[in-house]
Amino acid sequence: MHDYQQKFIEFAIRRNVLRFGDFTLKSGRTSPYFFNAGLFNTGGDLLQLSQAYAAAIDRSGLDYDIIFGPAYKGIPLATVTAMALAKEGKSKPFAFNRKEKKDHGEGGNIVGAPLQGKVLIVDDVITAGTAIRESIDLIRASGAEPAGVLIALDRQERGNGELSAIQEVESEFGIPVVSIIRLEQVLDYLKTNPEFSGHAAKVASYRERYGV
Numbered sequence: 001m002h003d004y005q006q007k008f009i010e011f012a013i014r015r016n017v018l019r020f021g022d023f024t025l026k027s028g029r030t031s032p033y034f035f036n037a038g039l040f041n042t043g044g045d046l047l048q049l050s051q052a053y054a055a056a057i058d059r060s061g062l063d064y065d066i067i068f069g070p071a072y073k074g075i076p077l078a079t080v081t082a083m084a085l086a087k088e089g090k091s092k093p094f095a096f097n098r099k100e101k102k103d104h105g106e107g108g109n110i111v112g113a114p115l116q117g118k119v120l121i122v123d124d125v126i127t128a129g130t131a132i133r134e135s136i137d138l139i140r141a142s143g144a145e146p147a148g149v150l151i152a153l154d155r156q157e158r159g160n161g162e163l164s165a166i167q168e169v170e171s172e173f174g175i176p177v178v179s180i181i182r183l184e185q186v187l188d189y190l191k192t193n194p195e196f197s198g199h200a201a202k203v204a205s206y207r208e209r210y211g212v
């Protein structure tokens with residue numbers, strides 16, 4: 001595990017973003033852990049988070065024209081990532097969607113820069129891949145093309161078949177999916193830290209059931 005990954009896991013645990021218990025996921029699966037990016041909820045948290053996202057983009061070498069954040073939690077993530085990149089002298093346009101279409105004022109469901117060219121989707125997690133597929137549909141409907149996906153946590157779970165949801169997205173759309181941490185690193189961290197090792201068995205058995 002890289003040092004930045006260990007620091008990111010510790011940051012997420014400290015802020016209660018990464019929690020252990022029983023959680024129902026969007027996919028209907030019951031998970032013994034959950035990553036709630038909404039609890040990165042101070043200016044200081046967002047500053048640190050934005051630097052972690054911008055660093056992941058730098059490491060990935062992804063080529064893109066615009067950043068897109070899927071509603072809701074992707075919205076602040078895309079916003080602060082665009083700001084962190086601008087601070088490095090790499091300002092890019094960004095946009096996000098509304099979950100409900102607006103039929104007055106400017107109307108529509110895309111806010112921000114026009115979705116054009118190669119679009120980098122920025123979100124918190126991928127579980128079964130539903131949110132990412134919805135984003136890709138929106139991007140294509142606007143006449144743009146997805147260029148890649150950046151998330152904080154790759155839960156390394158099966159999508160519709162035997163491949164991981166991420167492998168399905170990568171092969172179906174021919175785009176890379178980049179993450180800051182993966183479940184295997186969270187599991188390593190749990191096993192090697194006495195304070196959290198009590199959670200390791202449940203997380204490992206969830207991985208046996210739904211993981212790849």
Ligand SMILES: O=P(O)(O)OC[C@H]1O[C@H](OP(=O)(O)OP(=O)(O)O)[C@H](O)[C@@H]1O
Pocket residue numbers: 026027070071072073074123124125126127128129130131132165
């Ligand atoms: O890969 P999937 O199975 O789609 O699950 C992951 C998605 O689920 C959550 O969003 P959600 O739409 O639940 O809610 P939000 O409005 O809190 O972002 C999360 O933020 C991801 O976008």
Ligand SMILES: O=C(O)c1cc(=O)[nH]c(=O)[nH]1
Pocket residue numbers: 024025026027033034035036037124125126127128
């Ligand atoms: O699959 C989900 O719904 C999900 C998992 C997770 O860890 N965090 C989250 O916000 N959603």
